[in-house]
Amino acid sequence: MQNKSITAFQLIGIETRTTNENAQAAQDIGALWQRLLGENMLSQIPNKTDGAIISLYTDYESDHTKPYTAFLGCRVSSLDEVPEGMVGRSFEGGEYQQRTVKGNLDQGLVYQAWVDIWGGDLDRAYTADFEVYGEKALDRANAEVDIFVALK
Numbered sequence: 001m002q003n004k005s006i007t008a009f010q011l012i013g014i015e016t017r018t019t020n021e022n023a024q025a026a027q028d029i030g031a032l033w034q035r036l037l038g039e040n041m042l043s044q045i046p047n048k049t050d051g052a053i054i055s056l057y058t059d060y061e062s063d064h065t066k067p068y069t070a071f072l073g074c075r076v077s078s079l080d081e082v083p084e085g086m087v088g089r090s091f092e093g094g095e096y097q098q099r100t101v102k103g104n105l106d107q108g109l110v111y112q113a114w115v116d117i118w119g120g121d122l123d124r125a126y127t128a129d130f131e132v133y134g135e136k137a138l139d140r141a142n143a144e145v146d147i148f149v150a151l152k
Helices: 021-038 109-119
Strands: 002-006 009-018 053-058 068-076 087-091 094-103 128-133 143-150
Touching: 009 021, 009 053, 021 068, 053 087, 068 087, 094 109, 109 143
Parallel strands: none
Antiparallel strands: 002 094, 009 068, 009 087, 053 068, 053 128, 094 143, 128 143
16 A cells, blocks of 8 residues: 555546445446446547546545445546547546555455455545556456545
8 A cells, every 4th residue: 555646637438326335336336337348338438548447436425335426437638529428527636545456356356445445544535536447457367456545
C-alpha cells in the first residue's frame, strides 16, 4: 500500500446505481461487466488513451453502506464523442491509497480487498474510488489489479 496523488482524467463507459446492502452490488456490477464485455462495448469507446478497464465507484450518498454509482469504461482523451447508451465522466483526481492485489479473479480477489478496506480505518473521502484492470489482469487465474481509494 502506498499513497499517491492522481491527476484528473476523463472516462467513457456505462454505469448503474447500486448499493452494498443485501449483496446488491455484486449482482449489479456483475451485470455491468457482462454488458460491457458481452456487447463488445470496449471497441465502441472512441479516443481511448490505453486499453485498461476502469471500474469507478462515485456519487456516494454517504459511505460504503449507502447507494453509489458503479461505472465501467476506459480513460479517453476527449468527451466530445460519447456513443449512444454510454456516459462520459470527468474524474477530478486527488490523494489516494493504492493497493495492488494479486491472485485469481474468479475467487473473489477484488471483493475481498474491498471487505478489508471497508473494515479498515482509512480516512476515506468517498469522492471516487477505482480499480484498474490492465494487461496484468488478462490472466484471470494470476491477475494483478490496482485499487485506488480516495483519502481526505
